[in-house]
Amino acid sequence: MKIERPIIALDFPNAETAYRFLDRFPKDEHLFVKIGMELFYSEGRAVVERVIGRGHDVFLDLKCHDIPHTVASAMRVIGQMGVALTTLHASGGREMMLAAKEGLLDGAGGNNVPQLLAITQLTSTDENMVANEQLVRVNLQESVRNYARLAQNSGMDGVVCSAQEAAMIMEATAPEFMRITPGIRMVGNDHGDQKRVMTPDQAAAQHSSGIVVGRAITQAADPVAAYRQVMHLWRGERE
Template sequence: MKIKRPIIALDFPDRQAVRRFLAKFPQDENLFLKVGMELFYSEGQDIVRELIANGHDVFLDLKCHDIPHTVEQAMKVLGKLGVKLTTIHASGGTQMMQAAKTGLLDGSNGDQTAGILAITQLTSTDQTMLEKEQLVQQPLKISVLHYAQLAQAAGLAGVVCSAWEAAAIEAATAADFLRITPGIRLAGDQTNDQKRIMTPDQAAQQRSSGLVVGRSITQAADPFAAYQTVSKLWRNN
């Protein structure tokens, strides 16, 4: 299963910045937009409702991670918003992941349109950090695969992972299990704080299910042209 449109990460501080950015796209362009913590904490549920009302799909990336009951209640609230995707941390464990799905379904009155993605290891994490800071002595790929299999067993829609692990996750999980990959850059763009990155065509070849693209589009001189370039590279591979 492949999400045909790149997901644009709206890493902006407020709705005014979002509106200025979206004004650079054709008015009838149906986009898939990621709302992360910065924008959500600034504007709350209203920005999600506004984007959906304007015909866009929303990936609400809040990375919930707490005891199962708390996450279940949070997901119940998010289930009422009508988002397409949302996230939790796989490291919260199987019980928490199952509770998250229960809460999301309760909030959406059983509508299974929305999917939960589990965060495996952030694309800012490398093997050194895994060993020295998380005290995990397994190879990074093994940690990611383990989390992916736990997420699938808990009934989640997929994972957020680096494109470097997407093919291995595909081989270790069901065919419809999503592998959504951030850390996507166009050739020549700066890597910034991401450590495990790929271009859109490379990610497609590595079996990503969907791309999350931020600065390569949002900081481009012509964001719509950059979006079209990413889309072409993604669809044609």
């Protein structure tokens, strides 16, 4: 499944700033946005509910990682919020992922269950970190492939990965297994703390299922025009 709209990362320090950004778009424009740790920890559940109330789809990206019972309890709460996507770390293991899915299903009551994505390796991770900090005995690509297979076998709906690994994951799992890719930049953009990045059209060519775009849109002089440009590239359309 391909998510046709770019997912905008609302990486803002508070709700007021996020709402001012959203107000720059036409009122009838239904966006797909990501609420991550910074905004959620600042504003809590209320910001999620208000953004959904404005007619937008929400990817709640809290990257849960704890003992299975704790993650299941957290997912039970997330399941009640009406979000479209949410995340945990694949490195938490199969038991944690199974418990998370059970908690999510329970919280949603079987209605509009969020799709659950497992983080493989963060896009800020490189080969040096895998080898010398994580002390993983395989290379970065093999680590990502392993986590993707583990996630699929543990009932996850997809993974969050670099677009550089999306095609590899599609071959290693199933075509319908989602590959959501952050680290999307436009040509000439600063990479910031991201190491494994791609442009929207490159991500599409690598079989990403959805792209998450932050600074290229949120820090643009004209965010609406920047969003349209990203969407054209992502969809392979002419402007």
